[in-house]
């Protein structure tokens with residue numbers, strides 16, 4: 050007996066112990082209807098936010114806005130090349146602190162989805178691969194290649210171990226509920242034949258071997274081996290089905306907008322179309338959806354991929370580059386998220402019934418435990434359709450979804466936007482005394498033009514060969530810049546002596562500058578997506594020694610496609626001197642070429658705050674339109690908390706640093722094409738990049754984000770390396786905030802209005818409830834309106850940062866109109 054009793058105590062004690070250690074653990078499982086958290090199916094609404102594209106100081110506020118926007122999960126990739134810049138030398142500091150990022154997600158009560166890859170695409174330099182990988186003998190990326198698999202295994206193991214060590218997987222009580230291996234491999238797998246298939250199996254086996262206790266996903270991988278869950282990426286995923294009936298329907302990337310290239314217009318995806326895509330996905334059985342991106346952010350330093358991805362990675366996402374809600378998109382989606390989460394149980398457990406009305410019109414009804422939710426989905430692009438649903442008529446606008454959370458009341462329609470539009474304004478930086486806008490004072494110095502010295506050498510050169518080499522194979526991408534230098538003699542009597550001939554250079558880009566005998570000859574860059582081009586300029590040669598220095602500059606490395614590691618950059622030749630008139634060509638391609646990586650100013654640390662060479666800067670005769678110049682200035686930190694940008698209009702192309710931190714490449718002199726911006730943007734169409742563009746004929750990107758975290762209380766140092774030539778005369782530091790808000794909300798909704806950065810409403814410029822006309826900035830009263838709307842709204846909103854207005858006759862007064870539907874138009878000043 051005694052023994053037995055003792056045993057009982059032991060068992061109880063052990064159970065208690067087990068209970069304690071597992072108390073915080075979350076069990077993540079799934080079936081064909083959804084992801085299950087501790088056995089309960091859960092609707093997961095997630096948003097992609099990439100940690101290196103913002104700063105730790107921004108993370109908390111981004112997550113809070115995501116949560117307020119109705120999301121319950123944050124997804125990120127892991128950026129291998131940022132973490133392992135040199136083999137086995139790791140960096141997880143500052144905005145690369147992945148553990149802190151995931152812990153901050155947890156602190157906000159959100160789930161995390163970790164897409165390890167380690168290939169990420171993401172418009173990120175080299176798709177996230179460290180460029181040194183490229184130098185490993187016999188390596189081929191993303192296929193059944195031992196050298197590659199070895200490196201992939203080392204890095205993914207490191208990340209998994211790091212997460213496990215910090216207890217960040219849900220199975221350990223952490224927030225990570227899903228992990229991803231590889232990324233969109235299905236799009237290119239066929240190019241690798243059987244090796245591609247073997248590689249997918251190897252990836253699945255590797256993932257399984259980690260035993261992380263949460264499910265693994267593989268996006269765009271129709272043949273994902275079990276138990277990998279294959280998932281969908283795209284603008285629409287309503288028609289997607291996973292390859293196993295026990296896998297839930299997961300949309301890993303809902304493209305909330307699109308990225309931008311240097312020289313292109315700004316792409317936009319309308320709030321209505323994005324909400325439509327989400328509505329359709331959940332109408333047709335979706336269980337997890339992730340916006341790609343929810344906050345795009347900034348490509349600091351040289352992290353932009355491409356070639357030619359801009360420094361801004363705004364993505365037209367629900368939170369803009371600076372983290373300000375992008376309205377009405379953010380609010381319109383929030384209203385949908387709140388509604389979907391309120392009916393999650395019925396959606397994920399309910400019995401589903403579909404009704405096809407023809408004409409691309411359908412209804413889907415979910416019923417569970419006496420509750421009922423209906424979606425009325427109209428995929429017709431041209432026709433608004435009225436259907437009789439359970440004895441009541443509903444008109445569903447073209448290309449929209451109506452949600453009836455009780456199968457009766459229309460609470461949401463994706464085409465009816467009832468959230469505010471925010472008009473952003475830029476304000477000049479005020480000096481400490483708060484009076485005058487701060488006028489910047491500049492100093493400058495020349496960048497060295499490299500050439501071969503009298504002794505035939507170049508200090509700090511890395512290589513001398515008799516051939517032209519690919520740029521990456523020489524630089525390992527440690528700099529955007531590579532100097533190719535050669536020298537040749539012209540004997541007296543040579544037909545080229547004293548003659549003007551053509552310098553001909555064939556390059557794979559992306560930018561080429563040429564100097565002959567230390568004189569600047571010209572610059573050319575890739576255009577219209579063609580990175581390979583021929584540079585031809587006339588040059589004057591002299592008797593004796595002639596020097597040619599060519600600088601090739603990259604503007605972001607490729608991030609997408611099969612075998613992109615083989616894409617060429619820089620000067621592969623030929624390099625020739627041609628006398629077209631006399632039909633004589635001198636080929637210099639197999640001359641002796643000396644290579645030098647990077648620019649002297651960086652070696653001298655001119656971009657840093659404390660440099661040993663302060664005294665070389667000049668204050669007089671600020672050069673304009675001169676290539677290869679450094680500019681420097683100081684500015685005080687703008688007061689308040691609004692996001693800070695520097696407007697670099699006037700400059701050509703180069704890179705900017707604030708207090709020694711790179712805020713990215715700049716290129717304000719490159720303008721977007723004049724055409725392709727519609728006067729009006731229809732929401733009723735499948736997204737295509739060109740349909741709703743803005744910024745035609747304008748500088749691709751003139752404002753560059755300076756995160757508050759890069760600033761200090763004292764003086765801030767801004768340094769520019771100007772490669773093309775321009776002027777910093779009109780450069781200014783500014784803050785961005787919401788200047789005014791507008792809304793055009795339907796009867797029966799609650800309209801939320803809010804300012805930004807602690808500002809409050811100071812005036813209501815317009816308010817009319819009834820049948821107002823016009824759009825933001827030009828609203829007009831209709832023939833009838835409610836009498837108290839303006840005073841009610843003033844009462845509710847003035848002096849407040851946020852207010853909610855119930856849009857109904859009860860609150861705003863009888864309209865006296867006899868219309869079927871009323872609307873409230875408001876314009877308020879922050």
Ligand SMILES: *[C@@H]1O[C@H](CO)[C@@H](O)[C@H](O)[C@H]1NC(C)=O
Pocket residue numbers: 186187
């Ligand atoms: C690279 O491939 C060649 C030819 O297949 C082989 O001889 C060589 O041993 C390989 N090198 C390495 C480091 O695997």
Ligand SMILES: *[C@@H]1O[C@H](CO)[C@@H](O)[C@H](O)[C@H]1NC(C)=O
Pocket residue numbers: 437440441442
């Ligand atoms: C719905 O509309 C149809 C066609 O306009 C009409 O005949 C019918 O009476 C309406 N039903 C209800 C319940 O209003």
Ligand SMILES: *[C@@H]1O[C@H](CO)[C@@H](O)[C@H](O)[C@H]1NC(C)=O
Pocket residue numbers: 181184511523524525527646
């Ligand atoms: C590039 O990497 C190779 C080895 O992978 C190394 O030998 C070479 O010195 C590196 N070059 C530069 C410029 O870092």
Ligand SMILES: *[C@@H]1O[C@H](CO)[C@@H](O)[C@H](O)[C@H]1NC(C)=O
Pocket residue numbers: 632
């Ligand atoms: C130029 O020279 C090449 C060979 O030297 C010859 O084939 C070609 O016909 C010449 N072209 C003209 C226009 O004379």
Ligand SMILES: *[C@@H]1O[C@H](CO)[C@@H](O)[C@H](O)[C@H]1NC(C)=O
Pocket residue numbers: 430431731733734735
């Ligand atoms: C969207 O609606 C407008 C107005 O009805 C129509 O002219 C246009 O053709 C529609 N767009 C598409 C892609 O069908």
Ligand SMILES: CC(=O)N[C@H]1CO[C@H](CO)[C@@H](O)[C@@H]1O
Pocket residue numbers: 236283284
């Ligand atoms: C990365 C990727 O697959 N992008 C594709 C997304 O879809 C659009 C339109 O369907 C394509 O144009 C992109 O290439």
